Amino acid sequence: MAKSTPATVALEKAKVAFKLHEYEYDPNAERIGMQAAEALGIEPARLLKTLMAKAGNDVVCVLAPSDREVNLKRLASAAGAKSAAMLGAVEAERITGYHVGGISPFGQKKRARAFIEQSALQFPTVLCNGGRRGLQVELAPADLVRVLGATAADIC
Template identity: 75%
Template sequence: MARATPATAALERAGIAFKLHEYDYDPNAPRIGLQAAEALGIAPERLLKTLMAKAGTNIVCVLAPSDKEVSLKRLAAAAGAKEAALLPPAEAERVTGYHVGGISPLGQRKRAASFIERAALSHATVLVNGGRRGLQIEIAPAALVEAIDAKAADLC
């Protein structure tokens, strides 16, 4: 059994059902989310990558299918900002308390406004990073949205 992370602890405190999946993390993979989906044998659109960005002056958390690219223009519009940009890895690690490759939308050091690709809500369950490299959390999209108070938007 995987050891607890701030992400799993947050879900347990909230009484939200989830399932853990461990896999062999490849630090040299060109696209970490796609490597995780392949290692777990799931469709890449069900595995959501966690990106940290700045929309205007606010830091935001973005969840998008691992096989899609986020439109920064669409993200800015969803966040009510003029522009958006991804955070540099070191800043994403500092604000979340997680390492790149293990950044979870759950249990972050400081809660950021969160946005989820609307298409992800059509799946029975999705997977998000569990708070460390090689750990994914399977959860119902509605429960994830509730847990992080995410806003659904067309981001990709």
């Protein structure tokens, strides 16, 4: 399998040190992030799921621990919006250029403002999708925040 994706290209361009992790993607998994964490033997709090949402009129990218749910009121507050809602799969795929289960916060077709659950910053490294199903990238949370210009907030 090719390891080069728009996400890995974006990370290389930003000169970020990262490590790739491949696993057997299960398209029937009830919770994709939890399935990835289990397959890789990674603590679910360190494996961040990439979600696309709308905060007010703006599309935002949300990184949350795979074992937690995003609180939409807190997300809206962090984004300075009155409300927030998750995007549907078709819209998320159209905006990011990735398939659901392979949506990475890096290398998206249209760059969206990013938010990360602040509890994820406590780890030396975190994992997030590498731009295709069955591929995760491991990197320092500080690099993730820097490259995405992400806002850390209590969103879960």
